[in-house]
Amino acid sequence: MSINAQNITVTYGKKTALDNFSFEFTEEKIYAVLGPNGCGKSTLVKALVNKYANGNIAYVAQETLGVINLTVQEYIELGRYNPGKFFGGLSEEDKNKVMQAIDVMELAGLENRLFDTLSGGEKQRVMAARALAQDALWTILDEPSASLDVKHTSLIMNTVRQLCDQDKKSFIIVLHDINDAARYADEFILMKDGKLVKSTNKLDVEDLNSIYDTNFEKITSKDGRELFYAT
């Protein structure tokens, strides 16, 4: 199942946050959405969820609002929620998916902690684990590594890469770190002022300069990776 976004426009009052966005996201790929603050990245992924969510999309928002008051275990189990099941019990399959997600996100030992008492980074791993437990074809992540340290950023991004390569899952990820994007994503959605500027499978300095209004330089590391930095 691909996500074929056609002419999506979102306005907040007079401001057009997303301007006539059209793009077909094809499956078994990792898409990185890049662009400066306020360019409409979060608006885009929210609009995709609102328009195309049909049981095939899992979504992790940028932040949680208010007091959650659930344990880590209960929070991740919500990924297996099924509105058709009145008593809401979990099947063996559900329990396995939850256990796997806890395992993969290295959350063992935190299961009985209250979500609200976790650190920012732990919360983000729990939120990611909840989406993993959902086991959807598509997973849309809005800045999943914003408060993560280097180790856990690679944990999430490597997990995503593995799920894409081995389990044929597809991802759309809003990222701030251009080098994380360059390292893990297959295709890049470059945005500015609510518009899709370009989609490409290879980042280059000119494109980055034009969307971020900065001067980028590129260096190549010893192991052959291209790294971008703003001068």
Add this chain to the structure above:
Amino acid sequence: MKQRNLSFIIKLVIAVTVAFAAVAVSCCVGSSNVSLHDTLLYLTGRKEELSKAALIIISKIRFPRAFTSAIVGGSLAVIGSIMQGLFRNPMADPSILGISSGSALGATISILMGTSGVVIGGSITGNYIAAVIGALITWGIVFIIARTSGEFDSTSTLLAGVAISSIMTGAITVLMTMHRDNLEKIYMWMLGSFSFSTPERLSVLAVAAAICIAVIIIFAPRIDVLKLGNETARTLGVKSNTTLGILMTSAAFLLAFCVANSGIIGFVGLIIPHVVSFFRVYKARQKAILSFFVGAAFMVICDTIAKTIAAPGEIAVGAITSVIGAPYFLFLLLKNRRVNS
């Protein structure tokens, strides 16, 4: 801290037992003595073994009052638990949507118009009907404002509720000041009491509560899903505005009947969900069910104190819930802080 990890069923059994024990004790206590043995005979259905006087006291006065206070206490706690979940705010309680104030305004208008004593059916009086109508009209206004002010969500509902609530409270104050002769009557109504409980009122309340609480229990798990945010909830098949509309309307109906029965009783809806959380019950459905029985037990105990401590007079039960509830609430807060740190 071992007892905090007991399974949910055990916690529920304990809460139900305490609630029923409180009802039984409350039936015994009052201006004339009724033995616990007589009360138990009545509650277990062996009415023919009771003396006529005991039967009348229990069936017409004690039992309706004890059960009304149990249902009102339980309902307020259920409403509080779902509101704290829906608004993701531990300070939310049944009064924030203005429904209680709307109900009080209805009763106030009825008292001033002299229709408060008009009998509609048995002990269902004009005052009672006015309180129910006042509550429902208020919820209607809040609902319409919240829906038309953009996206219908918990924030717009909360803001509309707070605004409408203060309008209602202001209107009551104006009416009270303009009609000083009725000041005490209105004030006493607003303070809250179970002394007007009758078998008819209890049956109406019981039916309304059973329906509303059933709907709440059915939809409660969606409250947990909504905590993930509206978009994420949508990916899991939960629509936020439908869920919010159904749950809040059930809560509004339930609250309307509670307030019509007993006036405004604060604090129960705020603290009982916290007590339940303290015993590590967090999921919305389990929390609502356990809140009902803990709230019921708490209210029956408070009412029993309210009717005995200054006998033959009575103290407003709302004062007792605050005086007992607040210190316990603070105790839980401090204790919880120590456990978490």
